[in-house]
Amino acid sequence: xxxVQKPGMLASVQDLGxxxxxxxGICPGGALDVLALTLANRLVGNADGAAGLELTMGGxxxxxxxxxxxxxxxxxxGARLDGTPIWPCWSIPVAAGQTLKLAGANAAGVKKAGLRxxxxxxxxxDVPPVLGSRSTDLKAGFGGHExxxxxxxxxxxxxxxxLDDAQLARRPFGLRGPDWGPGESDSAIALRVLPGPEFDQxxxxxxxxxxxxxxxxxxxxxRMGSRLxxxxxxxxxxxxMLSSGVIPGTIQVPPSGQPIILMGDAQTTGGYPRIxxxxxxxxxxxxxxxxxxxLRLVQVDMAAALEAWAGQxxxxxxxxxxxxxxxxxxxx
Amino acid sequence: MWRSNWQPRxxxxxxxxxxxxxxxxxxxxxxxxxxxxxxxxxAHQQQIWALGAEVQRWAGVGEVxxxxxxxxxxxxxxxxxxxxxxxxxxxxxxxxxxxxxxxRRVEIPVAYGGEHGPDLADVAAHTGLTPAEVVRxxxxxxxxxxxxxxxxxxxxxxxxxxELATPRRAEPRTAVPARSVGIGGEQTGIYPLVSPGGWxxxxxxxxxxxxxxxxxxxxxxxGDRVRFVVESVQT
Numbered sequence: 254x255x256x257v258q259k260p261g262m263l264a265s266v267q268d269l270g271x272x273x274x275x276x277x278g279i280c281p282g283g284a285l286d287v288l289a290l291t292l293a294n295r296l297v298g299n300a301d302g303a304a305g306l307e308l309t310m311g312g313x314x315x316x317x318x319x320x321x322x323x324x325x326x327x328x329x330x331g332a333r334l335d336g337t338p339i340w341p342c343w344s345i346p347v348a349a350g351q352t353l354k355l356a357g358a359n360a361a362g363v364k365k366a367g368l369r370x371x372x373x374x375x376x377x378x379d380v381p382p383v384l385g386s387r388s389t390d391l392k393a394g395f396g397g398h399e400x401x402x403x404x405x406x407x408x409x410x411x412x413x414x415x416l417d418d419a420q421l422a423r424r425p426f427g428l429r430g431p432d433w434g435p436g437e438s439d440s441a442i443a444l445r446v447l448p449g450p451e452f453d454q455x456x457x458x459x460x461x462x463x464x465x466x467x468x469x470x471x472x473x474x475x476r477m478g479s480r481l482x483x484x485x486x487x488x489x490x491x492x493x494m495l496s497s498g499v500i501p502g503t504i505q506v507p508p509s510g511q512p513i514i515l516m517g518d519a520q521t522t523g524g525y526p527r528i529x530x531x532x533x534x535x536x537x538x539x540x541x542x543x544x545x546x547x548l549r550l551v552q553v554d555m556a557a558a559l560e561a562w563a564g565q566x567x568x569x570x571x572x573x574x575x576x577x578x579x580x581x582x583x584x585x
Numbered sequence: 586m587w588r589s590n591w592q593p594r595x596x597x598x599x600x601x602x603x604x605x606x607x608x609x610x611x612x613x614x615x616x617x618x619x620x621x622x623x624x625x626x627x628a629h630q631q632q633i634w635a636l637g638a639e640v641q642r643w644a645g646v647g648e649v650x651x652x653x654x655x656x657x658x659x660x661x662x663x664x665x666x667x668x669x670x671x672x673x674x675x676x677x678x679x680x681x682x683x684x685x686x687x688x689r690r691v692e693i694p695v696a697y698g699g700e701h702g703p704d705l706a707d708v709a710a711h712t713g714l715t716p717a718e719v720v721r722x723x724x725x726x727x728x729x730x731x732x733x734x735x736x737x738x739x740x741x742x743x744x745x746x747x748e749l750a751t752p753r754r755a756e757p758r759t760a761v762p763a764r765s766v767g768i769g770g771e772q773t774g775i776y777p778l779v780s781p782g783g784w785x786x787x788x789x790x791x792x793x794x795x796x797x798x799x800x801x802x803x804x805x806x807x808g809d810r811v812r813f814v815v816e817s818v819q820t
Contacts, residue, residue, distance in 0.1 A: 520734060558613075
């Protein structure tokens with residue numbers, strides 16, 4: 254078991270998402286950064302689909318009541334285990350009674366570079382699956398732990414781990430996390446975008462602004478979507494749109510002209526024009542992009558999008574090979 | 586209790602193929618939009634459902650999501666390239682006449698007016714009908730579920746008698762009670778969950794629209810034919 258002593262701004266149980274139910278209006282949800290949760294799970298010997306915690310802006314405390322092993326991915330927020338610093342993408346042994354603390358986003362010495370962290374624990378968070386997933390649907394109030402965000406005092410059960418006692422107690426080890434682009438940590442994060450179905454409805458000036466603007470991520474952003482502020486995007490004529498499917502990464506432009514990039518908890522259908530869609534390989538960057546941070550949108554073609562995805566899959570395959578070579582249980 | 590008193594029954598809808606080819610456009614690198622030109626009609630929507638039933642059988646296709654006059658499908662680009670997928674959609678389109686879509690008949694009991702339907706009087710005032718007449722006409726019509734979206738189990742339905750159309754409330758409610766039946770513009774629908782909403786609330790049903798523990802989890806599905814049955818009226 255593990256005890257949530259402080260949940261921080263928003264903590265929830267998430268896995269790779271609830272798929273196959275969009276036509277019933279049920280959003281996929283899941284960890285917004287699937288890559289981070291996958292890495293963290295592999296580092297603690299879990300299957301890729303094991304449930305972990307998605308933490309928002311640090312400021313949380315979790316006490317472990319059994320010997321186990323943990324890995325953080327995403328932003329570290331100055332994480333310490335009983336006072337000892339730990340880093341993202343490291344696999345760390347934990348003794349019963351130890352407490353993991355993430356500093357708040359505004360704490361002294363914490364770089365304001367991130368937004369979310371994903372925590373995997375050996376065996377995974379063993380809440381009952383609902384509609385094939387342990388993810389929390391915060392809007393509809395089901396799945397995860399009692400269908401809601403975690404609160405102080407929640408105790409979460411852990412599943413069975415394939416790690417033996419020697420593996421559980423093994424010295425900490427780490428791996429290289431996914432690469433950010435050059436300069437992304439201190440300027441604008443670049444997201445690669447394919448033009449969306451309504452791209453042509455926008456003015457030429459709006460097309461130019463879409464690619465040139467340094468978009469600010471506003472504080473109104475959440476798991477449903479990142480709301481951006483910047484130049485006003487305009488359509489050549491306003492035509493009413495009929496309800497149409499949207500997926501994570503879809504860039505909608507409501508009448509305000511300020512784009513919204515939809516994320517895992519967004520509605521399944523939308524009625525705003527879709528000027529573009531962030532490619533799958535870059536969704537992890539959006540999930541980690543800090544509030545008030547800047548985004549650049551970069552136009553790519555389908556071939557580039559698929560090559561980026563293939564590159565990410567190659568990286569995950571290298572991670573699996575490296576862990577296997579070190580005698581670590583592989584992803585199921 | 587999911588089902589209404591009426592037993593659901595299968596309705597095979599033969600779909601005509603006399604439609605233009607849909608516009609196909611990628612939605613990111615792993616989804617495809619198939620979109621018919623306006624207007625949105627039931628005939629168009631039946632063709633959309635037939636396409637959804639067809640593509641779900643194809644290797645490499647993940648989920649299908651009907652919209653209004655359109656269908657979005659997700660796919661694995663490693664298993665099926667987008668060019669091949671688009672060619673197959675275009676090739677399958679004229680053959681969809683043989684496809685059938687299962688539609689069930691669902692009756693939804695409604696307590697109209699009073700605390701369950703606080704906006705019934707406003708709808709009556711807007712339409713120039715008495716509250717009793719609004720209820721009579723709302724419950725006399727047959728509605729078709731075009732798609733589910735917005736919230737789990739929320740049905741976008743066609744078939745509201747045009748004279749009942751009423752604009753959304755100027756001030757949306759922050760928390761519409763679950764199972765409220767409302768009118769928003771030219772649409773009627775039922776809120777499955779407590780949520781913010783601007784529709785005019787005319788009643789409430791006792792049926793659960795969404796139960797994550799049930800299989801299937803939603804009361805309504807695309808293609809279903811819906812009738813509202815008057816359980817009680819408070820005017």
